[in-house]
Amino acid sequence: MASETKPLDSFLSRGRNNEISLELRTAIVEAVNSGRKQSDAARDFNVSRQSVSRLIQRLKESGSVARSKRSGRPRKIVTARQTRAALRKARRELRASAQASGQQKTSSDSLAAPTATEAEQLGDANGLRTGVDGVENSATESTDGQARGAVSVNGEPMSQALEDLRSEIRSEMRSIRAGMQEMVSNINTVNDKVDALNRKLAISDRNSIARLQNSIISHDGVYLVPLYSPITGEVAHNYPSTLKHLDTFTASQVDALLTQLGEPGGGQPPTRKRQLYMALGITARVV
Known part of the structure; x- marks a missing residue:
């Protein structure tokens, strides 16, 4: 039984070590910006002090709390659907293991009371099943929360921030075009004056002769x-x-x-x- 539940333990351990979600990163940044110490924020949100420090450093360098793309070999992305499928498979294996263990211990004429070892194994199975249910619900809620949450910049939605940036760029481009047109007009005026001066100089030379x-x-x-x-x-x-x-x-x-x-x-x-x-x-x- 212990050998059968070992893969599930490793899976649950990996679930606990997943990267910090976008909502949690945003909450940590808001807590630090409001005056909370990084060590206190790490303790409040149950993350490491180094994670909080790297998050603040990333915000200062890139202006975003989103994780940057890593170079090199890309990691395999596990979706919420794949997570739920793996959990359902682990649950079926637990049920099948429990049923097989019960059938071997049940006699044809009477049911014997489970021994202390069997009761302990059944208790472990029930505990693992409860843990699987909790991880599945947590994964579903986290996925739904990320889908509903909107990335924001300085308290404004990302779409609005991008639209404001486009407006500023368009305004700057109009100013640049107006400046270029004025510059071209001034250059044409100077060229006309130079042409007139050259004409007068040529006429002056002819008249002198x-x-x-x-x-x-x-x-x-x-x-x-x-x-x-x-x-x-x-x-x-x-x-x-x-x-x-x-x-x-x-x-x-x-x-x-x-x-x-x-x-x-x-x-x-x-x-x-x-x-x-x-x-x-x-x-x-x-x-």
């Missing part, structure tokens, strides 16, 4: 080198072809050409005419 060439012209029939307008980037409109043509310009034509060349306005017509000569680079002719 044209003024240098016009500076040696002293005859009325020699063609003038045209200047470019820094405003339009094209050759100035109504540009005089020769010095003789320039002498026929009216005051309004002089002002219009000076405006195209980006020269400041104001002054009397003779002064404006002299300013136009200097802007075109004509220095060899006395005005």
Whole structure:
């Protein structure tokens, strides 16, 4: 009889050494957070002091009381259904063993009173049956409790915490996109300014060469080198072809050409005419 019940004893021992359930881990963490010492919490919940210490350390490192996945060879997972099936099998073996023992001791004409050894064996069998029932009920209640219990983060359901995290991520992404759009707009503005500056520099170089060439012209029939307008980037409109043509310009034509060349306005017509000569680079002719 002792050899038949040894596997069941090992099974019950393994049941007592199962890992701490999620509800129990949560209760231990709440007790420690409320000011309870780890040693007192271990004694209150009937677990080891090292288990409580590892649980608190895991909470600080990962922010969760759930057990992390172990590397290496995975352990075999025993479900509640497999546990109940094993318990039912052990119960049937106990009943069959008790019936076989009773049939061997029963005579055909009368029933003899059980001896002290038989009574002790029957008592052990009844005790084991009661232990099996208790373990089965405990496994069922633990499974149902874990199914009904919801994992929480800082007192909020996990689903709500995940939704809040998604909302924060979406808000941050919108802010990043707005910042990127503003950055692109600023870059485009800078590029436009750089392009305008390059255009003005190119026109200034062309006009400098044209003024240098016009500076040696002293005859009325020699063609003038045209200047470019820094405003339009094209050759100035109504540009005089020769010095003789320039002498026929009216005051309004002089002002219009000076405006195209980006020269400041104001002054009397003779002064404006002299300013136009200097802007075109004509220095060899006395005005």
